[in-house]
Amino acid sequence: LQGQLWHLWCEKDKELYHLREKGNRSIEQHRSEIETAKQRIRHKQLTKAKPPNDLMRSVIEILLYSKTHNKFYFIQWLSMFMNNLTAEHLETLREKQRAVWSQIQMEKKKASKSNSMQSLQNDIEVISTKISKCTLGIDQLLREIGQIYEALEEASSINDSLFLSLPQIAADLMISGAPIELMDGDVSYVPLKWVAAVFDKVSEKLGDKRLFVLSVVGLQSSGKSTLLNALFGLQFSVSAGRCTRGAYMQLLKVEETFREELGFDLVLLVDTEGLR
Numbered sequence: 428l429q430g431q432l433w434h435l436w437c438e439k440d441k442e443l444y445h446l447r448e449k450g451n452r453s454i455e456q457h458r459s460e461i462e463t464a465k466q467r468i469r470h471k472q473l474t475k476a477k478p479p480n481d482l483m484r485s486v487i488e489i490l491l492y493s494k495t496h497n498k499f500y501f502i503q504w505l506s507m508f509m510n511n512l513t514a515e516h517l518e519t520l521r522e523k524q525r526a527v528w529s530q531i532q533m534e535k536k537k538a539s540k541s542n543s544m545q546s547l548q549n550d551i552e553v554i555s556t557k558i559s560k561c562t563l564g565i566d567q568l569l570r571e572i573g574q575i576y577e578a579l580e581e582a583s584s585i586n587d588s589l590f591l592s593l594p595q596i597a598a599d600l601m602i603s604g605a606p607i608e609l610m611d612g613d614v615s616y617v618p619l620k621w622v623a624a625v626f627d628k629v630s631e632k633l634g635d636k637r638l639f640v641l642s643v644v645g646l647q648s649s650g651k652s653t654l655l656n657a658l659f660g661l662q663f664s665v666s667a668g669r670c671t672r673g674a675y676m677q678l679l680k681v682e683e684t685f686r687e688e689l690g691f692d693l694v695l696l697v698d699t700e701g702l703r
């Protein structure tokens with residue numbers, strides 16, 4: 428659902444903010460054409476999402492019905508298996524990326540505005556695209572669950588038991604401290620309905636708590652993720668060259684003894700993709 432259809436849907440949605448009159452076609456007409464196209468894409472997603480394929484069905488069942496520690500056990504092993512599938516290929520790509528990246532740094536020091544800089548930037552983009560296409564892990568599975576949710580929502584299957592149970596998966600993981608994707612970095616888009624549903628579920632489960640949101644913004648590779656990891660003992664991914672894509676959030680409980688002093692019960696950390 429996420430590879431092509433969600434990509435197309437996001438493109439269409441972004442078009443809504445660049446409406447233009449074209450020939451005898453008014454802006455209103457343009458808008459309604461885009462809305463129809465968006466709905467068509469959601470319906471295509473729906474035919475693939477319902478019933479979910481074998482992989483997604485078993486992932487959803489395990490994440491919904493097993494105990495918390497079993498869930499984490501399952502997630503750890505599954506990410507290891509999935510890592511093994513792509514590790515070799517990704518390692519070669521990352522090596523290339525590092526090489527080009529250090530070349531860029533060298534060019535920057537020389538402060539030359541030559542053509543080679545431009546072509547290096549292009550190389551980096553090509554490698555990044557390859558890396559993201561070849562990445563397969565828990566993040567992609569959770570993103571897929573989000574897309575199943577959004578497709579079902581669009582088809583107003585809101586009494587569907589599958590639909591109602593999906594946000595619980597991400598909410599449970601979030602409450603037990605796993606990082607959850609807030610913005611899909613491949614399409615630069617926040618799946619709003621899904622994220623809202625997950626937050627609803629989280630606040631339903633945790634009750635009325637005081638929450639402090641801490642987010643980090645800054646240039647690419649300036650050490651944002653490293654800083655959060657060091658301050659809070661997390662494992663946001665870190666590397667030379669563009670690394671974090673999109674935005675991730677992680678919920679941390681504040682220890683009982685500090686709650687009064689700090690004035691909040693929970694911290695929500697948001698790690699974001701670098702600027703420029």
Ligand SMILES: Nc1nc2c(ncn2[C@@H]2O[C@H](COP(=O)(O)OP(=O)(O)OP(=O)(O)O)[C@@H](O)[C@H]2O)c(=O)[nH]1
Nearest residue numbers: 647648649650651652653665666667669670671701
């Ligand atoms: N020498 C040194 N290296 C650092 C420091 N902080 C981070 N790094 C390194 O800088 C590189 C980039 O760090 P990240 O934490 O991935 O940077 P980021 O800002 O999250 O990058 P993006 O997510 O791609 O925007 C990594 O190789 C880190 O190990 C620091 O204080 N000193």
Ligand SMILES: [Mg+2]
Nearest residue numbers: 651652670671
């Ligand atoms: Mg980062």
